[in-house]
Amino acid sequence: ASSSSSSASTLSLVVKGGSRYETAANSGVAHFLKHFAFKNTQSRTAFRTIRETELQGGQLTATLDRDYQIYTVRCLAADVPYFTQLLASVALETRYTDYEFLDAQPIIQAETLAAQADSEIRLFDELHRVAFHSQGLGNSLYARANNQVTQKKLIDFAQQVFQPTRLGLVGVNVDHAQLAELGHELLTERITTPASTSTLADTSASQYTGGEALFDGPAGGDAQYAMAYPSAGLDNPSGVAASRILGHLLGGSRYVKWGTGQSRLAQAAAALGHGGVQLHPFQFTYSDAGLFGIQVRAPTGADVAQAAQAAAHALQEVASQAPAAEQLQRAVNQAKAAAALAAETSAGQAAELQNLVFNGSPSTTSLQETLATLDAVSAQNIQAAAETLLKAKPTAVGVGNVALFP
Numbered sequence: 270a271s272s273s274s275s276s277a278s279t280l281s282l283v284v285k286g287g288s289r290y291e292t293a294a295n296s297g298v299a300h301f302l303k304h305f306a307f308k309n310t311q312s313r314t315a316f317r318t319i320r321e322t323e324l325q326g327g328q329l330t331a332t333l334d335r336d337y338q339i340y341t342v343r344c345l346a347a348d349v350p351y352f353t354q355l356l357a358s359v360a361l362e363t364r365y366t367d368y369e370f371l372d373a374q375p376i377i378q379a380e381t382l383a384a385q386a387d388s389e390i391r392l393f394d395e396l397h398r399v400a401f402h403s404q405g406l407g408n409s410l411y412a413r414a415n416n417q418v419t420q421k422k423l424i425d426f427a428q429q430v431f432q433p434t435r436l437g438l439v440g441v442n443v444d445h446a447q448l449a450e451l452g453h454e455l456l457t458e459r460i461t462t463p464a465s466t467s468t469l470a471d472t473s474a475s476q477y478t479g480g481e482a483l484f485d486g487p488a489g490g491d492a493q494y495a496m497a498y499p500s501a502g503l504d505n506p507s508g509v510a511a512s513r514i515l516g517h518l519l520g521g522s523r524y525v526k527w528g529t530g531q532s533r534l535a536q537a538a539a540a541l542g543h544g545g546v547q548l549h550p551f552q553f554t555y556s557d558a559g560l561f562g563i564q565v566r567a568p569t570g571a572d573v574a575q576a577a578q579a580a581a582h583a584l585q586e587v588a589s590q591a592p593a594a595e596q597l598q599r600a601v602n603q604a605k606a607a608a609a610l611a612a613e614t615s616a617g618q619a620a621e622l623q624n625l626v627f628n629g630s631p632s633t634t635s636l637q638e639t640l641a642t643l644d645a646v647s648a649q650n651i652q653a654a655a656e657t658l659l660k661a662k663p664t665a666v667g668v669g670n671v672a673l674f675p
Contacts, residue, residue, distance in 0.1 A: 278346045279441040282356040283623050284338040286430030288408040290469045295422045297412025299333055302427060304373045306331030306340050310362035318355065327352060335397070335406050336555050338430070339623060349443055350451060357455035360431045370420045381411040388486050388668045392493045395482060400497060400560055400664040402478040429469055437626030441618045475558035479662035483671040492573045492669030495551070496581070497562030498658040502555050503624055509554055510642045511654040512561050516550035518592055518600035518651060519563065519583055533586065534563070537579035546576045556627060561658060570673025577675045588655035591648035604643050612636045
């Protein structure tokens with residue numbers, strides 16, 4: 270927990286029940302579980318939850334990633350005890366009724382179709398599938414149209430993930446002692462339901478495989494392409510810091526509205542002759558693994574081919590020669606600024622705390638520690654990180670006119 274003088278608080282129940290824990294038999298069940306957030310429970314109806322939340326000026330959201338289900342409340346600081354009870358009710362008392370299950374199915378299907386129609390969402394979802402061979406971190410965030418999820422499979426999955434060792438309560442502008450007491454009273458002491466006899470997917474070690482896949486995209490849309498490599502997870506903070514700085518060193522973003530930027534990728538995009546090509550590094554970081562890569566977005570598949578070659582060349586340059594002192598300092602400062610700006614928002618603070626919950630988290634986290642880790646990264650560390658990436662088998666995924674892709 271972290272605290273400040275603000276009168277607003279953010280409270281999140283973090284559940285170790287993301288899509289990576291699905292098996293082939295219940296693929297898509299994590300997507301279904303997300304949609305049962307704030308539904309009918311043993312102690313309150315969904316209508317009561319919505320009504321009381323609105324009366325108290327609160328906001329409720331549920332999100333899903335590959336590691337976690339996250340149920341978040343934003344509320345007045347004085348209302349934290351009430352909303353902690355609400356989150357406990359979601360975790361321990363949701364009824365998973367048959368009519369709510371039926372009502373959720375068309376909504377889930379619509380979300381899946383919308384994701385498939387969005388080239389960027391599809392690009393990164395397929396990138397994970399190819400990189401991790403459709404298991405663990407390779408599981409989709411969306412339930413496929415032919416999913417085999419049943420009401421019983423949903424209940425079994427919920428019983429498995431809503432267990433004391435898989436729950437974390439995170440608060441921003443919440444007293445840590447108060448949050449710990451509430452969490453112990455409302456969650457740990459009340460969990461009496463035995464875990465389902467079914468088993469979760471084996472995630473003892475994420476297995477990166479790499480590979481290539483190309484998909485036809487929607488007519489008239491930009492072509493998208495991503496190449497990625499295995500990178501550090503949250504269990505390797507120095508490796509994550511090096512990847513962050515490598516991303517800023519490669520660049521691609523504009524920091525001045527009408528400028529092209531001085532980074533390698535910004536200059537490479539500008540050299541292609543028109544403003545329609547975008548090159549951006551990306552980094553996905555999970556509890557025990559990650560993906561680092563470069564995304565290419567261009568009007569045509571032919572433009573993508575040229576831009577992908579330029580992006581690969583930029584990464585090879587870093588691997589062959591350590592960055593100059595000025596280049597390194599610029600990248601470090603940009604990484605530090607991004608971390609500091611994120612820490613100014615409740616969402617950024619909550620995200621940082623969520624990452625620490627199941628990775629040796631202290632009761633509070635310090636921005637100064639994050640900045641110090643970034644400052645400790647040397648030019649040789651960056652060069653070594655780039656070399657390590659290029660030694661691995663790459664993952665390449667494209668969405669668009671596949672005939673012209675690299």
